Amino acid sequence: MTTTDVRPTDVETLMAAARSAVPVLAANAGRAERDRRLPAESTAALRDAGAFALATPTRFGGLDADLPTTVRVISELGRGCPSSAWLVAVSAEAQPAFAPLMSEEVLAEFYADPDTRLCGAGNPPGRGRRVAGGVRVSGRWPYASGCEDAPWAITLAMVGDGEGPPEFAFLLTPTSDLDIARTWDTAGMRGTGSHTLVADDVFVPQARVLPLPTGPNGAPDPFAGRPARPLGGGVTLLAxxxxxxxxxxxxxxSTLHERKPPMTQYDNLAASPGARHWFAEATHLIESAQHDLLVLAAEIDRLMAGPTLADRDTTTLRMRLNSLVQRCQEGVNLLLDLNGASSFAADNPLQRFWRDLHVGSRHVQFNPYLALENHAGLLATARPTQEAR
Structure with missing residues (x-):
């Protein structure tokens, strides 16, 4: 699916396409988990739904969707398979983060396929040495989600020429030029295939060596002049x-009218006032999280247009991101209580949603104690306003 503009009517068409992909993703979620990689059927469904073209500029045949549209689509896809939705989110957050660092020549190469995908990792940085026409790099970069299927990878390296001090640079490399160590073996989000990228003296042409911009203090800052961009990535993954x-x-x-509460005379969960209340609380937590996700996406989308962002705004938005994560965790925990031990049967998708949610929410974007530490530090050192005295 491609379009020259994502108008309101197109958004609904895009959402309908996402909904049509959900049954395919759900049917293949177990296989994705076993293989630690999306099956071809899931990848095809995502492509047909336009998911991989969300961040592609319209001039390259993509959707160039705004942030609220992007998170709506990703959240819908997550209903079928969170790993599939996560891979869409990773590429959708990475492309606008790194595309501004690319030349027109490299952009044309990168977006030759409007449904292109980008994987990558930064830590630990690799080691690069300058040679004629480019850089030769070696390194290992773990947690590169979707690296077995994404055609492009972005990695961080310390690049030097043997004379002056080395400098940080991002390297854009076809994944076919790299090796992949299948190191991703986790309790959840297994289908993301977040394995380790490996380079052993790989040549990267100079055009695809992307120097880092510098911030006001002179330190390397890939988001210099775009301080809200990382928050855009956070809300995309949150979706x-x-x-x-x-x-x-x-x-x-779907089982509310089928499951019988244990050791009761109720015919099903829906007949139990306690079960109904439990389900209502879980529904409220999750539906309100979805509502506030879209509100937050619209707010961050507006902020991304500006060159500055106050520290207080940054920490407040981080706290709101984490609040939505906690709401989802609480809601799903209630659903597990409601369904009992059978929730954890290997063939019950409920336990996979639970595991995927809890593993994905441990991503660095949602670090709860550091978000709270930074927010509390600002609140403690802020000068009170005249009105508050």
Missing amino acids: ALVGAARGALDVAG
């Missing part, structure tokens, strides 16, 4: 987690 919670709600809701 996959909210989608996981919505998927769990779908599963639990």
Whole structure:
């Protein structure tokens, strides 16, 4: 699916396409988990739904969707398979983060396929040495989500010429030029295939060596002049987690009139006032998280247009991101309580949504104690306003 503009009517068409992909993703979620990689059927469904073209500029045949549209689509896809939604989110957040560092020549190469995908990792940085026409790099970069299928990878390296001090640079490399160590073996989000990229003296042409901009203090800062961009990435990944919670709600809701509460005379959960209240609380937590996700996306989308962002705004928005994560976790935990030990049967998708949610929410974007530490530090050192005295 491509378009020259994402108008309101197109957004609804895009959402309909995402909804049509959900049954395919759900049917293949177990296989994705076993293989630690998306099956071809899931990848094809995502491509057909336009998911991989969300961040592609219209001049290259993509959708260039705004942030609220992007998170709506990703959250919908997460109802079927959070790993699939996560991979869409990773590429959708990475492309606008790094495309501004690319030349027109490199952009044309990168977007030759409007459904292109980008994976990558930064830490630990690799080691690069300047040679005629480019850089030769070696390194290992773990947690590169989707690296077995994404055609492009972005990695961080310390690049030097043997004379002056080395400098940080991003390297844009076809994944076919790299090796992949299948190191991703986790309790959840297994289908993301977040394995380790490996380079052993790989040549990267100079055009694809992307120097880092510098911030006001002179230190390397890939988001110099774009301080809200990392928050845009955070809310994009958050959409996959909210989608996981919505998927769990779908599963639990489908059994409400079928499951019988243990050791009671109720015919089903829906007949139990306690079960109804428990389900209502879980529904409220998850549906309100979805609502506030879209509100937050619209707010961050507006902020990304500006060259500055106050520290207080940054920490406040981080706290709001984490609040939505916690709401989803609480809601899904209630659903597990409601469904009991059978929730953890290997063939019950409820436990996969739970595991995917809890592993995905441990991403660095959602570090709760550091978000709270930074926000509390600002509040403690802020001068009171005249009105507050």
